[in-house]
Every structure is written in structure tokens, then in C-alpha cells.
Amino acid sequence: MLKWTVAELQKFRQHPLTFKQTLDLEASLKQRDSAIISLAPVQVQGSLQIDDPFIISLFQIKTTLVYPSTRSLQPVTLPIATTVNEAYALIPEDEIEAEVRESQELILPIEHNQIDLQKAVADNVLLSIPTQVLTPQEKNDNVMPHGQDWTVMSETEYEEQQRAQKLENSQFAQLKNLFPKDEHSD
Numbered sequence: 001m002l003k004w005t006v007a008e009l010q011k012f013r014q015h016p017l018t019f020k021q022t023l024d025l026e027a028s029l030k031q032r033d034s035a036i037i038s039l040a041p042v043q044v045q046g047s048l049q050i051d052d053p054f055i056i057s058l059f060q061i062k063t064t065l066v067y068p069s070t071r072s073l074q075p076v077t078l079p080i081a082t083t084v085n086e087a088y089a090l091i092p093e094d095e096i097e098a099e100v101r102e103s104q105e106l107i108l109p110i111e112h113n114q115i116d117l118q119k120a121v122a123d124n125v126l127l128s129i130p131t132q133v134l135t136p137q138e139k140n141d142n143v144m145p146h147g148q149d150w151t152v153m154s155e156t157e158y159e160e161q162q163r164a165q166k167l168e169n170s171q172f173a174q175l176k177n178l179f180p181k182d183e184h185s186d
Helices: 006-010 026-032 098-102 117-127 136-141 155-176
Strands: 003-005 017-023 042-051 054-068 075-089 107-109 114-116
Touching: 003 006, 006 042, 006 114, 026 117, 042 117, 054 117, 075 117, 114 117
Parallel strands: 075 107
Antiparallel strands: 003 114, 017 042, 042 054, 054 075
């Protein structure tokens, strides 16, 4: 487990605590994202260091995830490799000087007087899943799904279609002005 109390980490003021672990997060991540087909064991390697008023965590995550294609729902293997850098506040955030606070992008509170990096690992695996997942063939062919009387189009294609319709409609609007209205016609 990647859990340490603040008291345990105080022993590592002079040099960082390094760790290397393999986690089985498949069941817990499938509960959080039901689209996950499978997840290989997650390799985590990094360090924790006290840098008052923070505990700084820096670690790398590597795993392989199988996720459905966003076009065809075919399984796609996604290698995930990401680096995470987080700062945990040893004191209440409002007591941290503004300059020091600005040095960190995100400051996390320490809950129950311990740091649980397993939650951070799980969150970052989920955050690493791209919004568009395509099979290699879908990437190469760049063909959108279609059926009888329907097709999926890209945003660019949609915008071009809207521009063409506006142009077409504006040309008809110009024709209306060619003939004056006959106010006396019945």
C-alpha cells in the first residue's frame, strides 16, 4: 500500500522516501468507470519529500488499459505512462504565505493525518484515458460511422455544411428583393 502517516514521513526530512510498487487496481477502477475492459497491474515509482510547509510527492505511473473505441466499441489497448507531482499541505492552506502557495499548482490537504498515494494513482490513471479512443484502423482510415439516412461528421465538416446552407439561404433572400410586392393583388 502507498500509505504513510505524517509521523512516518517526518523521519525522511533529510532525504526523500523512495518507493516502487505494483498495484492491482483493476476491480476498483472498473467500479469507477464501467467502460474499462481490463487493466494491467499498475507500476508506481517515485518519492516523497518534506519541503516545509509541504510534503511533495513525485511519481511515475505505467500500465496498460483496454478501453472501447469511441467509434466502434472495439477493444483498444492504451499504454499509460504519466508523471504526477503533488503537494500536500502540512499546515492549513490559509496559513501558507502567498508566494509559497503560488509555487505549487495544486495544494492538497492531508486527510486523517496520512497520505494515501493509491487514491492519487487511481485518479491519475482515469485522468489519462483520452476522450477519443480509436483503433489503429480507425485512425488510419479516418472514416466516420454511418448508416441508412445518417452519418457522423466532424466539427469542421458540420461548420462547412452550416456555412454552405447560410450562403444558399442568403442567395434566395436576395431573389425576394428582385420583384416588388404588389400591394393590390388578391
